[in-house]
Amino acid sequence: MKVVERKELSLWERSYAPALIGGVKVTAKHFIKTITGQTKVCQQYPEEPTIVPENYRGAPYLVKDTDDNTKCVSCQLCEFVCPPKAIKITPPGQDGQADRANAEKMPEEFDINMLRCIFCGFCQEVCPEEAIFLKDDFSLTGGSREEMIYDKEKLLSLGGTNHSPIKKWEQKQKEAKAQDVFPVEE
Amino acid sequence: MDWELIVFNAVKVIVVFAVALTGCAYAVLAERKVSALIQDRVGPNRVSFPLIGSIPIIGPFLTRLGVWQPLVDGVKAFLKEDYTPDHVRKVYYWLAPMISMFPAVLILAVIPFGSSLNFGSIGGYEFGVQKMVVADLNVGILFTFGIVSLSVYGIVLAGYAANSKYPFLGGIRSSAQMISYEIAMGMSVVPVFMMVGDLNLGEIIKFQADNGWMVLLPGGGQHIADFGLWACMLVSFGIFTIAAFAETNRLPFDLPEAETELVSGFNTEYSSMRFAIFFMGEYIAMIAGCAMIVVLFCGGWTLPFPGFDTRAQDLWTGLIQILAFGVKTTFFLGVMIWVRWMLPRFRYDQLMDLGWRRILPIALANIVITALLIFWKHAA
Numbered sequence: 001m002k003v004v005e006r007k008e009l010s011l012w013e014r015s016y017a018p019a020l021i022g023g024v025k026v027t028a029k030h031f032i033k034t035i036t037g038q039t040k041v042c043q044q045y046p047e048e049p050t051i052v053p054e055n056y057r058g059a060p061y062l063v064k065d066t067d068d069n070t071k072c073v074s075c076q077l078c079e080f081v082c083p084p085k086a087i088k089i090t091p092p093g094q095d096g097q098a099d100r101a102n103a104e105k106m107p108e109e110f111d112i113n114m115l116r117c118i119f120c121g122f123c124q125e126v127c128p129e130e131a132i133f134l135k136d137d138f139s140l141t142g143g144s145r146e147e148m149i150y151d152k153e154k155l156l157s158l159g160g161t162n163h164s165p166i167k168k169w170e171q172k173q174k175e176a177k178a179q180d181v182f183p184v185e186e
Numbered sequence: 187m188d189w190e191l192i193v194f195n196a197v198k199v200i201v202v203f204a205v206a207l208t209g210c211a212y213a214v215l216a217e218r219k220v221s222a223l224i225q226d227r228v229g230p231n232r233v234s235f236p237l238i239g240s241i242p243i244i245g246p247f248l249t250r251l252g253v254w255q256p257l258v259d260g261v262k263a264f265l266k267e268d269y270t271p272d273h274v275r276k277v278y279y280w281l282a283p284m285i286s287m288f289p290a291v292l293i294l295a296v297i298p299f300g301s302s303l304n305f306g307s308i309g310g311y312e313f314g315v316q317k318m319v320v321a322d323l324n325v326g327i328l329f330t331f332g333i334v335s336l337s338v339y340g341i342v343l344a345g346y347a348a349n350s351k352y353p354f355l356g357g358i359r360s361s362a363q364m365i366s367y368e369i370a371m372g373m374s375v376v377p378v379f380m381m382v383g384d385l386n387l388g389e390i391i392k393f394q395a396d397n398g399w400m401v402l403l404p405g406g407g408q409h410i411a412d413f414g415l416w417a418c419m420l421v422s423f424g425i426f427t428i429a430a431f432a433e434t435n436r437l438p439f440d441l442p443e444a445e446t447e448l449v450s451g452f453n454t455e456y457s458s459m460r461f462a463i464f465f466m467g468e469y470i471a472m473i474a475g476c477a478m479i480v481v482l483f484c485g486g487w488t489l490p491f492p493g494f495d496t497r498a499q500d501l502w503t504g505l506i507q508i509l510a511f512g513v514k515t516t517f518f519l520g521v522m523i524w525v526r527w528m529l530p531r532f533r534y535d536q537l538m539d540l541g542w543r544r545i546l547p548i549a550l551a552n553i554v555i556t557a558l559l560i561f562w563k564h565a566a
Binding site: 019023026033041044 | 220222224226227524529
């Protein structure tokens with residue numbers, strides 16, 4: 001075991017003078033280097049856009065599957081789990097119809113209030129249909145509070161198509177399609 | 187009292203106030219730019235002024251310099267939502283920003299920012315020579331200390347009015363800090379008055395004009411005691427500068443604000459223009475503090491050249507002396523800004539230790555030594 005000796009500060013050190021001199025040296029060095037352009041200064045943000053890494057978790061958007069169908073089935077789990085209560089889903093009611101096979105319904109309306117959203121990703125985590133994803137947008141701006149409530153069309157257009165290799169319903173869909181052809185060929 | 191006096195005083199008040207407010211806006215800009223350069227950043231470089239911005243080289247240069255930033259900041263401060271939290275004590279909450287800005291502005295009244303301007307006669311009216319100080323008080327420095335001690339109330343009241351823990355802690359810290367450093371500050375200037383023999387700030391400048399600045403060997407070194415007195419003045423100057431940092435809540439003594447510990451200290455619950463008033467108060471106090479340093483130790487408006495070291499007889503000399511005062515004050519403002527980005531904040535107990543157990547004894551010893559040296563010099 002090594003005991004690190006803590007030396008008593010000398011009178012010179014206790015006078016704060018070395019700290020002052022050191023401080024002047026460091027700050028002057030940085031000041032001069034920056035003002036003469038020797039230091040590469042930080043990114044000029046709006047002109048130089050930030051490129052976020054893959055799998056960046058920004059704003060949540062709805063995605064479509066590769067057949068251009070809405071994946072959301074209006075189960076409202078994301079609405080339920082959302083900590084800041086940013087998501088508001090209007091279900092289609094009893095007569096609701098989905099625009100794709102293998103789904104009973106789709107949301108009538110799907111609003112995310114981006115002023116409330118905290119990009120926590122619970123909605124993505126909880127979604128059984130993999131219909132909502134945190135995309136790489138992080139700087140959302142608008143002229144009014146209303147403008148910051150994104151509706152279903154906007155979310156779908158921003159979300160785009162999901163090309164994930166995991167296709168939860170693909171197998172089921174194949175089986176269902178196979179059953180449409182009768183008799184089943186062995 | 188005749189009308190000329192009233193008019194001239196009103197003009198002086200307005201000009202001093204306007205210059206102080208503009209100076210405070212640009213001190214904020216300087217602070218941001220200096221901090222940016224020290225921290226390898228760019229600082230404000232966006233705001234462009236409609237017509238001037240389109241002049242080829244100068245326009246973009248001024249924009250990069252951030253010259254228009256204070257204008258936009260001011261407009262923004264006025265337009266922002268002035269939010270009053272539910273839990274505050276309303277009356278004190280309204281009162282605190284005013285009380286914190288008002289002493290800082292009052293100090294400006296006694297500072298001689300120039301010798302005198304000889305206007306002569308304009309349009310048939312005889313304006314004559316005007317002293318460049320708003321209030322030429324015989325007890326100038328006493329007045330200053332009296333007012334400076336009021337500035338703590340604004341901060342304590344803000345801390346109390348906010349009715350939440352961080353502002354409250356900020357207020358408490360501020361009261362302890364201000365009181366302990368005020369004593370040191372008061373003690374540090376006593377040797378200066380012993381040298382000069384007058385409390386009037388104008389007289390202090392006159393003494394320095396005749397005998398040399400307090401930081402540049404006052405007395406001229408004809409007697410050995412002069413060198414000792416010079417050393418005493420340098421000590422006074424150091425202590426006064428340190429205390430001025432503490433009095434204006436600047437780093438390394440910004441314990442009342444202490445962003446890293448207390449969110450934003452006493453002004454946590456304030457927004458919009460009310461916060462801006464606190465901010466202006468701090469910066470005007472900085473300007474006033476630097477002006478006091480210049481008046482007491484660096485010769486005020488005097489310049490060490492023949493012709494400029496006495497009261498100005500004509501208009502141009504007067505203007506140049508005002509400019510000299512401005513340059514000196516700006517230099518100390520620059521030092522104050524620079525130090526903020528150089529030193530870390532003191533811990534609370536270190537602050538108290540430094541104030542009571544180091545600076546105060548040194549200041550007291552300084553008084554005694556100065557007295558002995560003056561006695562020696564005059565006995566010989």
